[in-house]
Amino acid sequence: MTLVFLGFFIILIGLTVRSILGKPNIVLKITIHSLGGIVGLWLFNFLLSILGFSIPINFFTVIIVGILGFPGVLTLSILQLLGI
Numbered sequence: 001m002t003l004v005f006l007g008f009f010i011i012l013i014g015l016t017v018r019s020i021l022g023k024p025n026i027v028l029k030i031t032i033h034s035l036g037g038i039v040g041l042w043l044f045n046f047l048l049s050i051l052g053f054s055i056p057i058n059f060f061t062v063i064i065v066g067i068l069g070f071p072g073v074l075t076l077s078i079l080q081l082l083g084i
Contacts (some may be wrong), residue, residue: 001057005042012039037069038062044073048080055080 012035019028041062045055055061055076065072 002042005039008035008042009039012036033069034066037065037067037072040070040073041065041076044077048077053081 012032015028015032015035018024019032024032041055041057045057048054061076065076068075
């Protein structure tokens with residue numbers, strides 16, 4: 001699973017560089033937003049695992065974070081810490 005998220009991270013870097021070099025269209029912006037949320041979930045989960053917490057990563061959380069972006073990562077983390 002880590003390799004999948006690492007692959008998403010590499011794709012995100014490539015798309016961000018592509019966006020910087022030219023005028024990005026709406027599809028590219030949405031893709032960057034979604035991948036940023038998914039990669040952010042992975043990184044934030046890694047940091048929380050150091051503290052002994054974790055976010056269950058399943059299809060639902062990936063879809064929600066893909067739609068909401070990084071604010072979704074923070075929201076899911078807070079809900080997980082509160083036990084909801």
